[in-house]
Amino acid sequence: MSAISPTAAGPRWWNASGVVRLRREGAVAPILAFAVFFIVYVIINPSLLTRFQLQTAANLVVPLALVALxxxxxVLVGGxxxxxxxxxxxxNVVFAxxxxxxxxxxxxxxxxxTGLACGLFNGLLVAYGGLPAIAVTLASAFxxxxxxxxxxxxPGGGVTTEIYLATSGELLPYVPVSLVWLAVIAVLLWLLLQRTALGRHIYGVGSNMESVRAAGLNAKLTKLLAFGLAGVLTSFGAMMLAxxxxxxDPRSGDPYLLSSIAAVALAGAVFTGGRGSIIGTILAACTLGLIGNLLFFAGVNSYWQYVISALIIVAVVGLPVVWRKVAFRVKGIRS
Incomplete structure (x- = not known):
């Protein structure tokens, strides 16, 4: 995407810092939500800052973060x-x-x-078959x-201790290897989406399909490649989980469907496409993962964990909307 030019609304350093981009992508709310929740979590459960607990928490949230990405x-292409x-x-089971x-x-x-093939299968039916993504992926899920x-x-397979240490152990004291892998993949994905033609096309297809077609770009191929890329990212999450x-485990991915959608919603992405944040999605996934972990240690019933997580999502997603409406009404009264 093109760089954001400075405006009268803010000085050059403000725009250069990336805050404007984060606001435009809806990432400010999930970042603030994660910061607040992390502080609350540490106050309630200071053991999170120990090496073992930090490593355990990282291994819990990284697969979810990758699937959420x-x-x-x-979602960026409107599906x-x-x-x-x-x-x-x-x-997961193919790897194991x-x-x-x-x-x-x-x-x-x-x-x-395997992940790539599954993604391309969905992409072919959606992009070239003209079928709704939700219907295609619902059928392919079975x-x-x-x-x-x-x-x-x-459950089974041949995952060894050596593989566990290489993906889920510690690189250095207080530095879980899983977070390092997540950071590497997130940076590569950011470079792909922000610094390549394919990334610009993915944002373009989701935000303005007609403009993409008028520019002579292949929207169908872009959607196909987006589904393929999503399949690859999902396979990374599957291997980290294994x-x-x-x-x-042949049922290992079941809990991640709704959680991945929730993380994207919490990150402020627009489900009609064209808007979404990588850092916001990762932090939203971390927030959701840690919420479940905290409630589990607090002895809260698993059913209530989902309810509380849902209420937090509604609050984080809904508060900006309420704030804009209140601000608009106040502005109207003053004028």
Whole structure:
């Protein structure tokens, strides 16, 4: 995307700092929500700052953050992926099962290839078949979920301690390896979306399809590649989950469908496409993951955990809307 030019509304340093971009992408609310929640969490449970708890929390939120980024890519082109949890399950068991007989690099390639193939399958039907994304991915969720159970019908696989340490251990004291992998993938995704033609096309397809077509760009190919990219990101989340739990599970991705959608909503993305923040999505995923963790340690029933998480999402998403309406009315009264 093109750089934001300075305006009279703010000095050059304000724009250069990236705050304007964060506000435009709706990332300010999830960033503030994460900061507030993190402080509250540490006050209630100071053990989070210990090495073990920090590593455990990182391994909990990183798979969700990666799958949420995958959902974000689909949302940017104006779609939604209901099959993302099933893709995660399939890539998870492919990775775990292949580790029993194949070298680690081969297992990684097969898992990534699985995610890519699933994404391209959805993308072909949506972009070139003209079918609604929600209908296509709802149907493919049953297909991919069934395939996952064919590959592995019960938790298992060949994930080793060495793989766990390489993906979910500590790089340095208080530096979980999983956060390092998340940072690397997030930076690469940011570069792809912000510094390449494909990234500009993805934002363009979601924000103004007619302008993209008028410019002679291939909107269908862009959607196809977006679904493929989402599949790859989902496979990364699947492998991180398999590594942190030291097992493959054909139902491992089920809880991540609604959580990924919730994280994208909490991050301020527009579901009609064209607007979304990588950092906002990651922090929203971390907030959701830590909420569940905190409520679990507080002994709150799992059913109430979902209710409380939903209320927090509504509050964070709804407060800016209420604030704008109040500000508009106050402005109208004064004028």
């Amino acid at each position: 995958a959902q974000l890519v689909i 939604i992926d209901i099959s993302i949890g099933a893709i995660m399950s399939l890539a 099962v292949q580790l029993e007989t194949m070298p680690v690099p081969v297992a990684i390639l097969l898992s990534v290839g 297909i991919f979920g069934s395939l996952a159970r064919e590959v592995l019908d019960a 590594s942190s739990t030291v097992t493959g």
